[in-house]
Amino acid sequence: MTENKRTTIVLFSGDYDKAMAAYIIANGAAAYDHEVTIFHTFWGLNALRKDENIPVKKGFMENMFGKMMPRGADKMSLSKMNFAGFGPKMIKGIMKKHNALTLPQLIEMAQEQDVKLVACTMTMDLLGLQKEELLDQIEYAGVAAYLGDAQEGNVNLFI
Amino acid sequence: MTENKRTTIVLFSGDYDKAMAAYIIANGAAAYDHEVTIFHTFWGLNALRKDENIPVKKGFMENMFGKMMPRGADKMSLSKMNFAGFGPKMIKGIMKKHNALTLPQLIEMAQEQDVKLVACTMTMDLLGLQKEELLDQIEYAGVAAYLGDAQEGNVNLFI
Amino acid sequence: MTENKRTTIVLFSGDYDKAMAAYIIANGAAAYDHEVTIFHTFWGLNALRKDENIPVKKGFMENMFGKMMPRGADKMSLSKMNFAGFGPKMIKGIMKKHNALTLPQLIEMAQEQDVKLVACTMTMDLLGLQKEELLDQIEYAGVAAYLGDAQEGNVNLFI
Structure with a gap:
């Protein structure tokens, strides 16, 4: 139907399983020569957080949000059957047994395949996340840039 | 790729944060000259409810559903970290501090920008919502009209 | 805009109401001559499970997952207001009163309309689901086949 094949995903969800689905589709599309963008907004920004604690100055509420949200892809929970953290352990156990890639590995693969990873600046502001806390080599943009790619x-x- | 730029969103979710994302994308797309439709179905219909109590005749179960669902955009809860209503208060506090638009303001802006707001008649029927309970100047349609726009x-x- | 009209849905969610929305859109699109695919992945695979117990050999964790997940469309729960199973009963009561189709009926109608129902083999593997446990006359494929349809x-x- 169209000549430039392109896949654009809004990752809104902060769930491990939904982020996995987003990154599996993104990596598949990149392998089939799509230009791929994942636009991380709201809780989806947590997939881009570094797993260490980065000391940055924040307001009180932003600090609380920052502490309550998972620090990085590996700490995200499941959308179903989370069972206070036991669900993700089960899934990760099964994934290891089946040699499936973990979410951090899927993100790394996406970066190697030149999938454009974008952090939504408006919601970063809202949740009090700062550039120092997010992965290197990602881009920062707003809804206009998202639409530019999507159209x-x-x-x-929208995941 | 195409000449008529068009964005069509199914708003299924009744979460404040997801509805915000839907309306931010819709308003952005309208600003970039897209024709935009938001088709509200299932819990997404709650974003279109008036905030006052509208006396209408309903069956018992429809009445119960009507009482349990949030009356209007401002009363919707968060998809994550809702904390029995504290999460939305936090988010709204931060939004106010950052001068971000609230969901009711985003809906008003969408109406000013001629975003087509549609209520799904089939699910209105299912949840027992009546036209008197929903915002003025919206449209009423079913899946056929949605597909007509989407295609x-x-x-x-799908949010 | 395009000559071959086509609707492709990823059904990730295992919620009754979200699966209903997916199947209503799919059936509508099929009625308007779209080629339609529903690609069932993660919890969405549960919509394709047979409702009887099928004895198959599984590992310990796969067996646990299999027991904890709903066996078939009729046993799925609501994304909102599930109330430990009371919500689905209410919705089904209202649907019956309004002569709305149930999810199993919507799935049957989709099969009659030649909607292509696909089970994602990678996540079947992950959740330990086997072909014997799923409905007959569905297809099995991975992300490459999904993208082939989607593009x-x-x-x-993505629902």
């Missing part, structure tokens, strides 16, 4: 392709997903 | 554009999202 | 049309949804 160029037909595989558009 | 004309390439930015299609 | 041919412009109504792409």
Whole structure:
């Protein structure tokens, strides 16, 4: 139907399983020569957090949000059957047994395949997340840049 | 890729944060000359409810559903970290501090920008919501009208 | 905009109401001559489970997951107001009163309308689901096949 194949995903969810689905589709699309963007907004920004504690100055509420949200992809919880953290352990056990890639590995693969990882600056501001806390080599943009990418392709997903 | 730029969003979710994301994308797309439709179905219909109590005749179960669901955009809860209503208060506090638009303001802006707001008649029936309870100047339609809009554009999202 | 009308849905969610929305859109699109695919992944695979117990050999964790997940569309829960199973009963009561189709009926109608129902083999493996446990006359594929369908049309949804 179209010549430039393009997949653009809004990752809104902060769930491990939903982020996995987003990154599996993104990596698949990149392997089939799509230009791929993942636009991380709201809780989806947590997938881009570094796992160490980065000391940055924040307001009181932003600090509380920062402490309550998972620090990095590996600490995210499941959308279903989380069982206070036992669900993710089960899933990760099964994934290891089946040699499936973990979410941090899927993110690394996406970066190697030149998937454009974007952090939504408006919601970073809202949740009090700062650039120092997020992975290196990602881009920062707003809804206008998202739409610029989205309208160029037909595989558009909100996850 | 296409000449008529169009964004069509199904708003299924009744969460404050997801509805915010839907309306931010919709307002952005309208600003960039997209024709934009938000098709509200299931819990997403609550974003269109008036905040006052509208006396209408209902069956017993429809009445119960009506009482249990949030009356209007401002009363919706968060998809994550809701903390029995404390999460939305935090988010709204931060939004105020950052001069971000609230959900009711985003909906008003969408109406000013001629974003087409549609209520799904089939699910209104199911949840026992009546036209008197919903905002003025919205449209009423079913899945056929949704598809008519969706198939004309390439930015299609289910939120 | 395009000649071959096509709707491709990723059904990730295991919620009754979200699966209903997916199948209502799919059936509507099929009625309007779209080629329609529903790609079931993660918890969405539960919509394709047979409702009887199928004895198959599984590992310990796969067996636990299999027991904890709903066996078939009729046993799925609501994304909102589930109230430990009371919510689905209410919704089903209201649906019966309004002569709305149940989820199992919507799935049957989709099969009659030649909607392509696909089970994601990678996540079947992860959740320990086997072909014997799923409905007959469905297809089995991975992300490459999904993308092959998705990139041919412009109504792409992740539910």
